[in-house]
Amino acid sequence: MARKRFDDSNCSVARALNEVGDWWSLLIVLHAMHGTRRFVDFQHELGIAKNILCNRLGRLVEHQVLHKVDVGEHGSRFEYRLTEKGRDLFPVVIALRQWGDKWSPAPEPSPLDLRDRASGRPIQPVQVRDAEGNPVTIRDVFVPE
C-alpha cells in the first residue's frame, strides 16, 4: 500500500514531516536559503533527477513553503522563492546542520561556519530554552494535563 502519510495526524511533528520530511525537501529548502532559485540550479547543485525535483518543488509550492514566480515576462522562466513559512524553517535547518557537524564526522574538515552579518562572529548552537531563557533538555520538560 501507499507510503503512510500524516496529513491528519494530531502530532505536529508528524504533520511537519509530512511536508518536509523526505530526503530532498529540506535540502531544497536549504539551498533556497543559500540563494538558489532556479530549477536548473537546484538540479545541478543537488544532483537530483528532474522528475523528482519537479515533484518536490510542486509539493513545496503546494504546501506554501516555496512560491513560484514567473520571471521573464512571458513564461518559460521561473523562480522558486521561500515564503515566510519556508524561511521559518531556518531553526530546523540550523539545528540539523549543527547536529550533523557535531555527530557525523565530516569527510572534509570544513564545517560550514555561519556567522552573524553584523558582528562577524559565529552563531550560537540552537538550544531549547525555558521561559527565563535557560537551556533545557528533554529531561526538563513535561506535558501538562
Place this chain on the structure above:
Amino acid sequence: MARKRFDDSNCSVARALNEVGDWWSLLIVLHAMHGTRRFVDFQHELGIAKNILCNRLGRLVEHQVLHKVDVGEHGSRFEYRLTEKGRDLFPVVIALRQWGDKWSPAPEPSPLDLRDRASGRPIQPVQVRDAEGNPVTIRDVFVPE
C-alpha cells in the same frame, strides 16, 4: 536505481538527513524522547509495520542514535534507549514541532504545550542566535571565505 544516499556528502545537513531524514526515524526518536523504549510500544504508538520498524531501529542503532539494551536477563526482551547523540536531536524535534504547530493547522486544536519542569512555564520558540544572544534570521548570516 537505489535511493540516493548522502553518507559522504560534505554538507552536514545532508549527512544528518542521511541518518534521520526519512519518514519514520524522527518520529521514532520523538517517541523515544517521550519515554517509549520497547519494540511493541513503538509499533502500537506509531502504527508502523514491524519489518519497517525493525529496519529503522536497526539503522538508528547503527548510527548510534539509539542503543539496544538487553533487559530481562536472558534475551527476548530489549529496550531501545536514546544515546547522547539521540538526545541531542531535541532542538531539531522541538523546532520541527513548533514549525508544525505554527504553520500546519492542527485538526484538533491541541498543540502539545511543553513546559519547563522547574518553572511550569511554557518553553520558548527555538531560535537561532548570534554570539550576543540576539535572534538572527537567514538574512543575517553569511559564510566567511
Place this chain on the structure above:
DNA sequence: CTAATCTGGTTTCGTTACGCAACCTTATTC
C-alpha cells in the same frame, strides 16, 4: 529566417522501498 540552445517540464521504464500479513523462535504465563 532557421537552427541550435536553454529552460522547465512530462513520459517511460526498470529498480527499490514500503506496508501488510503470515510465519518463526525464544521466553514467560497459565
Place this chain on the structure above:
DNA sequence: GAATAAGGTTGCGTAACGAAACCAGATTAG
C-alpha cells in the same frame, strides 16, 4: 503442556525513486 507475548524474518503486491529520453516554448547564433 498449551497459550501468549516479544522481537523478528519472509513473501508478495504496490507505490515511490531515479536515469534517460522526449517535448514545447523562448532565446540566441548564424
